Amino acid sequence: MVDVRARYIMLLHVFARPSPMSRSTPAHMSTSPAPARAGRLAWAAVAGGLVRAGPVWGSGAGEGGLAPTVVAAGFLAIAMVAATIVVVRYVGRLRRRAAALDAACAADPGFVFVFRRTSSGAPRCVYRNPAAKRLCSESFTADPLRFAAELVAAAFADGQAHSNESALDTAAGRRTVRWSACAVADAVRPIRRVTLRGRDRTEARDDEAQRQLATAVLAQTRDCVLVTDATGRIVLVNQAFCDTTGYRREEVIGHSPSLLASGLHERSFFRAMWEALEHEGAWQGEVWNRRKNGDLFAEALSITALRDETGRVSHYVGVSSDITAQKAQTEQLQHLAHYDPLTHLANRALFHDRLGHAVYRADRTQGRIGVMFLDLDGFKAVNDSAGHDAGDHLLQEVARRLVASVRKADTVSRLGGDEFTILVEPVLEVNQIVAAAERIIAAVNRPVTVGEETFHVGVSIGIAVYPDHATSVDGLLECADHAMYQAKQQGKNRYVLHASGAA
Structure with missing residues (x-):
């Protein structure tokens, strides 16, 4: 604005300079207040009204001044030019600001x-x-x-x-x-x-609602949830994990899941797990782990690899449930289904199953197996005189002595009552099974103490050998049973090899 005002004053001096052609003022161009008002308006337009200009020309032609009308016209022209420049610049600034606002707000x-x-x-x-x-x-x-x-x-x-x-x-x-x-x-x-x-x-x-829902589900689920990063470091666990393992969150975050390792699995087990995760993106199975207090527990575990938008693994999510109780119950049911509840020896069903497998293997390898059928001598008298509790105790003690008299690979079974069977596999020589029968008779003949009473029982044993005497499961059991009755008839407390005389 100062620059505009300076230019205005310079122009005033140019217009106010006396001219040889105008030494006098015609009557029709007498002094009038209009030019003064126009000049003031012009200055107000140019200078923004900050400074008002006084008269700048003579009062008449005799003073050498320009004609008032000419001066007024000049002032008006200057005012119009200056005002136009100011308005154009102002409008330009407004447009630029509006354009900048549009650009910023559009983005x-x-x-x-x-x-x-x-x-x-x-x-x-x-x-x-x-x-x-x-x-x-x-x-x-x-x-x-x-x-x-x-x-x-x-x-x-x-x-x-x-x-x-x-x-x-x-x-x-x-x-x-x-x-x-x-x-x-x-x-x-x-x-x-x-x-x-x-x-x-x-x-x-919506995302926040989903996160809150996921957090609530994670907190309330009864399954253990463990999340690791791509390097295998734990980044998140839920409350069920803490309740199951006994660890607090701060004790496991940043650590490897190997802190739960039980030591019961071979390296090949984990190698197969990681190969499945690498090639299939998931693995599931049963794992034995160890709680913070040292107790072992079994869990059904499912691991899934999470990948980012580039296809790289970003996290691993493991979801597991404690199946220790279920496994114990399953094992108990299996035990009840295959073992005698009193002596914990194999029952009739398990013995038949193992004998069938033994016959199959012996047939393939051209080997031999032996079957002994045992019946206690004098047990009924103990059971009748001392009662069933004493009889049960005696059966348990006899079972322990039978197991101790044969190899670990052999199967000792209680068929029921005071009848037992033993599978001897393999039999290299017939004398091998005969020696086992002699050890059994000696072990059973030792007195059995129940409370304050002592009892003596004997055992009669029948022996059959595959394939010498029979080639089927039922055939072997029939031969052994027949031999056992022969032992009973020959005086009890002895063994008889099928199709042979008393030992």
């Missing part, structure tokens, strides 16, 4: 509204970015004040920032928007402009 994914207070005091929207225009279109209304009228009014009233969150029903469905209204700084009061910004938090709220 903003949020909704931007600018409100201006009208002369009546009511807010009026003077700007909307593209996202805001779409929102007005989708929400079936062109009035942006419906979104946050209270916030805009409050910002106009106190000049403070205000915010809230609201749900909008749009053509695309219900959307959750976070609104904030902020008064634009202005030296003029009351505040004339307020910017209203909205952030669509629909997806964020």
